Amino acid sequence: MSEAIANQPLGNASAPGTTSSLLQVDSLRTVFRQGRREVKAVDGVSFSVARGETLAIVGESGSGKSVTAMSLLRLIPSPPGEIIDGDVFFDGRNLLDMTEDELRDIRGNEIAMIFQEPMTSLNPVLTVRQQLAEPMRVHHKVKEEDIEARCLDLLRQVRIPDPETRLDAYPHQFSGGMRQRVMIAMALACEPRLLIADEPTTALDVTVQAQILELLKDLTRQHGSSMILITHDLGVVARYADRINVMYAGRVVESGTALEIFEQPRHPYTLGLINSMPRLDASEKARLIPIEGQPPDLGNLPPGCPFSPRCPFAVDQCRREDPPLEPYQGQHLKACWVNVDE
Amino acid sequence: MSDTPLLEVRNLKVHFKLPGTLLRPKSGGSVKAVDGVSFHLNRGETLGLVGESGCGKSTTGMAVLRMTPVSGGEIHLEGEDITHLNGRALRPLRRRMQMIYQDPFGALDPRMRVLDIIGEPLKVHKLVTGRKAYRQEVLRLMDLVGLLPDMCERYPHEFSGGQRQRIGIARALAAQPDVIICDEPVSALDVSIQAQIINLLKDLQEELGLTYLFVAHDLAVVRHICDRVMVMYLGHVVEVADSETLYTNPQHPYTQALLSAIPIPDPRAESRREVDPSIEGEVPSPVNPPSGCPFHPRCKHATDVCKQVAPTLQDTEDGHGVSCHLYEPQSEAEPSTRVASMA
CATH class of the missing domain: 3.40.50.300 (P-loop containing nucleotide triphosphate hydrolases)
Structure with missing residues (x-):
């Protein structure tokens, strides 16, 4: 863990767009409209994401973690979605101000994405070779005559056995875990500086999940790439993240290093998540402490802090005013009016 | 035991x-x-x-x-x-063994009220007599799994995943398995x-x-x-x-x-x-x-x-x-x- 601590990024202290962090996101707002409902x-x-760092975005369904990731690359279907505010600086350039052509140069090239569903994210009528080669051809990264060698090399990197014969196979001939490896190989084809992995192992069995995550860790470390790992699994986060953003109802409610988040959670929601997570190393049949109530309706949020209706620590102020995300200690940030001391 | x-x-x-x-x-x-x-x-x-x-x-x-x-x-x-066991002989067995399903969205009939979803086993296995007793029993089951009584007239789509799972549990319990x-x-x-x-x-x-x-x-x-x-x-x-x-x-x-x-x-x-x-x-x-x-x-x-x-x-x-x-x-x-x- 000492490594993760030493890796502490410069984070929010840096001015937007400076070169200290690879990615800097500022007050991003994305809405979906449905009739009069927003x-x-x-x-x-x-x-922000520092170079070589793995930032995890954790939250439950509807917390906005995937929409955040999709918004970074402007992959939100519009309508009904729209990014209404904010900046996304990637290496000093604002992705939200770019033309579609400029952005296409970045997608799959400097920033690559791995999606949750390896079954539906690959094209069923193209061979693995065609799909692997596509990003390299589009971005002119590799000379045409070297593409085959590069494809084989990528399949080897993601540890697909017997790559020579697998290269001309179709996605349906691969198992779920193998398809996710192909997805990773595609994402790595242009050696991206930032990899966005959206629930990369949720659809997979646990022994395969461990293999895929170890692979992602090794490969990002090898290439020195940064990674945004989106997941609902706190165990995965504990094993692989340097820093963590906890999201609830479309906002970051707490942000800090993995140790800060797990050992000194300062937002009641983070605390609630940790207490309600079943643990393998729990004492026998230990009782979980759930978060009471239901997740909020994003189209009809309560006034004040969106977590206040479920929060055991809520005071009057929480129901009136929305708490901003502010430093609690150094780079450990929280959006909460109350001081939660265990 | x-x-x-x-x-x-x-x-x-x-x-x-x-x-x-x-x-x-x-x-x-x-x-x-x-x-x-x-x-x-x-x-x-x-x-x-x-x-x-x-x-x-x-x-x-x-x-x-x-x-x-x-x-x-x-x-x-x-x-x-x-x-x-086959056919009719299986019936009593059906009451004695109940199931709670994974998918709380697929396991409930979207056109039935919660009252009838939970109450169906009561009717099928004739566990209560009279409409008053039926409603009372359903409300008791709802209370048991942490659902509010006024929810009984609603339909499954009005509930979140967790609440639907509670409905499924109440239905399983109805049969006293x-x-x-x-x-x-x-x-x-x-x-x-x-x-x-x-x-x-x-x-x-x-x-x-x-x-x-x-x-x-x-x-x-x-x-x-x-x-x-x-x-x-x-x-x-x-x-x-x-x-x-x-x-x-x-x-x-x-x-x-x-x-x-x-x-x-x-x-x-x-x-x-x-x-x-x-x-x-x-x-x-x-x-x-x-x-x-x-x-x-x-x-x-x-x-x-x-x-x-x-x-x-x-x-x-x-x-x-x-x-x-x-x-x-x-x-x-x-x-x-x-x-x-x-x-």
Whole structure:
């Protein structure tokens, strides 16, 4: 863990767009409109990712973690979605101000994405060779005559056995875990500087999950790439993240290093998540402490802090005013009016 | 508690025939989804049935419920052989064994009110008489699972996943069953809601003396609810033990690998743990299972014997059973290092 601590990024202290962090997101807002209803899926999210760092975004369904990731690359279907505010600086350039052509140069090239569903994210009528080669051809990264060698090399890197014969196979001939390896190989094809992995192992069995995550860790470390790991699994986060953003109702409610988040959680929601998570090393049949109530309706948020109706620590102020994300200690940030001391 | 277990399953087999080709209709072969599974379930206890997708855990549950044809073996409920009951004779059995499903969205009829969803077993099995008693009983069940009485006129789409799961539990309880088979009851739910449902299941068990067969892939969840755990792999039981033994002293290489693959939500504990990537590859297809021990192609300790001879589940006195050639029950006192030293 000492490594993770030494890796502490410069984070929010840096001015937007400076070169200290690879990615800098400032007050990002994405909404989805349905008739007169407006759902604030991402509601003023700011964070940064340092070079070589793995940032985990954790939250339950509907917390806005995936929409945040999709917004970074402007992959939100519009309509109904729209990014209404914010900046996303990647290496000093604002992705949200770019033309579609400029952005296409970045997608799959400097920033690559791995999606949750390896079954549906690959094209069923193209061979693995065609799909692996596509990003390299589009971005002119590799000379045409070297593409085959590079494809084989990528399949070897993601440890697909017998790559020569597998290269001309179709996705349906692969198992779920193998398809996710192909997805990773595609994402790595242009050696991206930032990898966004959206629940990369949720659809997979646990022994395969461990293999895929170890692989992602090794490969990002090898290439010195940064990673945004989106997941609902706190165990995965504990094993692989340097820093963590906890999201609830479209906002970051707490942000800190893995040790800070797990050992001194300062937001009641983070605390609630940790207490309600079943643990393998729990004492026998230990009782879980759930978070009471139901997740909020994003189209109809309560006034004040969105967590206040479920929060055991809530005071009057919480029901009136929305707490900003502010430093608690150094780079450990929290959005809460109350001081939660265990 | 009497000596006869509430549920006893002996050498259960469920084989599915595969379609052949047009010219050779019998060439399809079969999938041995469950291949010789034996276990017992005592009244008031929770037995966990765990494994990865395709290991046969759900099929075992369905076979016990007599919802899928059984190819071989015996199922006894309170000493009575129910393996070959058919038609009308199955009816009373349906009441005695209930199921809680994984998908709270698919398991409830969207056109029925909550009142009728929960009340249906009461009508079918004629457990109450009169509309007043019916409504009263449904409201009692709703209260039991933490639903408010004024929700009874609503339809499933008006509820969140966690609340729908509560409706499903109330419906299962309505029949006053002897055994409840929970098939991945919390895996579709968010962590904070998952904990609510796990606690609810535990409270109901304590209050009503329920017996659960708990089918799940998440070993961390199972740890919090089960008294005993049975690990399955490719249609076979590889290890069975009481919860404490299985989690602290797993003996089968598959159980060991499975446990080490699951991350613990604690970075300090994680940094001390060694991620054991020793388990290579994926679960083989059950259509064409490996010879000998089904786990041998992925097992780092596999010997020649493992490739040829299928091991049998060796039961020790304390109920710890391991299906592995490298396992010797007499050295139970020694922890798992012994398996490693055998290799």
